[in-house]
Amino acid sequence: MKVVVQHDVLDPYKEIKHHEDKVLESGKHGGVVSFVGTMRDFNDGEDVTAMNLDHYPGMTEKHIEAVCQEAMDGWDVMDVLVVHRVGDMYPSDPIVLVAVWSAHRASAFDACRYVINYLKERAPFWKCEVTTEGKKIWVEHNSKDPGVAESREKLA
Amino acid sequence: MEIDVKFFASLRERMGRTSDKVTLEGEATVSDVWRQVSSEPMPGNILVAVNKEYTDLSQALKNGDEVAFFPPVTGG
Numbered sequence: 001m002k003v004v005v006q007h008d009v010l011d012p013y014k015e016i017k018h019h020e021d022k023v024l025e026s027g028k029h030g031g032v033v034s035f036v037g038t039m040r041d042f043n044d045g046e047d048v049t050a051m052n053l054d055h056y057p058g059m060t061e062k063h064i065e066a067v068c069q070e071a072m073d074g075w076d077v078m079d080v081l082v083v084h085r086v087g088d089m090y091p092s093d094p095i096v097l098v099a100v101w102s103a104h105r106a107s108a109f110d111a112c113r114y115v116i117n118y119l120k121e122r123a124p125f126w127k128c129e130v131t132t133e134g135k136k137i138w139v140e141h142n143s144k145d146p147g148v149a150e151s152r153e154k155l156a
Numbered sequence: 157m158e159i160d161v162k163f164f165a166s167l168r169e170r171m172g173r174t175s176d177k178v179t180l181e182g183e184a185t186v187s188d189v190w191r192q193v194s195s196e197p198m199p200g201n202i203l204v205a206v207n208k209e210y211t212d213l214s215q216a217l218k219n220g221d222e223v224a225f226f227p228p229v230t231g232g
Contacts, residue, residue, distance in 0.1 A: 037232050053231070054165050056224060059208035060231075084231065096232050116232055124205075125231025126165035138166040139230040140201075 001072060001080050003064045005055060007087040012036045012097035019081050019099065029078050029101040033108035035116045041091035043139065047132045053086045053095065056124040060084075067118040071100070075107040080115060084125070157219035159189055164226035167202060180217070187213040189223050201228055 002019070016034060041048055068080040081099040089095065098115045102108035120142050127139040161176040168174055171193070178192040186206065190198045190213065198213070205224040206215050217223070 055231070056162070056164055056205075056208070056226070059205060059224070062208055120229075120232035122210075122229070123231050124164065124226060124229050126227065127230045128165070138227070141228055142230050142232065 001065070001068045002082070003061055003068060004083045005057075005060055005064075005086055006083065007085070010083055010085050010094045010097060012083070012094050012099075015081065015083050015097055016099050019079070020101075024079060024101060028103070030103045031105050031108055032099055032101045033105070033112040034097060034099040035112055036094050037096040037116070039089055039091050039093045039095055043129055043137075046129070046135075046137065048091065048129045049132055050088065050090055050130040052088050052128045052130075054126040054128065055084075055086045060124050063123045064119055067115055067122060070118070071111040071115050074114065075102070075111040076104065077102045077107050077111045080111070082115065082119065084119075084123070086125070157184065157217065157221075159184075159217060160220075160222045161189060161193055162222065162224040164224065166227050167199075167225055184217050185213065186211065186215050186217065186223055189217070190225070193225075198225070202226065203228065 016032060039051055064082050068082060071077060071080055078101045083097045085095050098112055100108045100112040129137050129139060157180050159178050159180060161178060163171045163174060176193050178189055180188055186204050202225050204211055204213060207222050
């Protein structure tokens with residue numbers, strides 16, 4: 001399991017390849033399911049040109065790691081990688097990568113969905129968007145994935 | 157006891173500072189910390205963490221604890 005919170009630009013596909021080449025044992029996993037969250041240029045009817053992502057150093061990593069560990073304990077997965085950006089970013093920039101390797105696809109899909117949903121719910125990050133008029137708006141809540149309850153039931 | 161206090165995101169802007177240090181006498185909870193840093197009631201949507209774990213206003217504190225106040229999280 002690896003969790004990284006970084007200011008650097010995120011290249012999710014390079015991260016996946018690097019993890020497969022340098023960390024995982026070759027030939028053991030049957031697949032990887034990944035979720036890449038990217039920045040939108042709109043939110044709640046406003047055109048957005050930039051965003052700053054704030055976090056709570058230490059607490060953020062701790063809670064992402066806890067969610068990843070729950071996924072590792074709850075499904076038959078071999079490894080989980082999460083890379084999350086903070087700082088200034090722009091539309092279409094990748095914000096977060098969740099990648100889950102497993103011997104079989106069902107576990108990888110379920111665990112990946114669990115990690116992104118609970119990361120969004122529990123890890124302390126805060127988005128501050130800048131509109132085309134230069135107005136700064138703190139995002140007050142994330143959109144809910146209807147699958148949250150479903151994946152919670154599955155884990156229980 | 158000495159408590160380190162942190163504020164994040166929109167609450168940090170509202171409080172006008174990123175951190176604070178408060179001194180409390182005797183037994184104290186997170187509520188007592190809030191009363192030291194603000195004269196207004198804590199907004200209902202604000203979340204609380206002590207030593208980087210989520211908790212609530214009733215949690216008892218000890219010397220050196222880090223208390224954080226912040227709005228709902230919006231990562232991912």
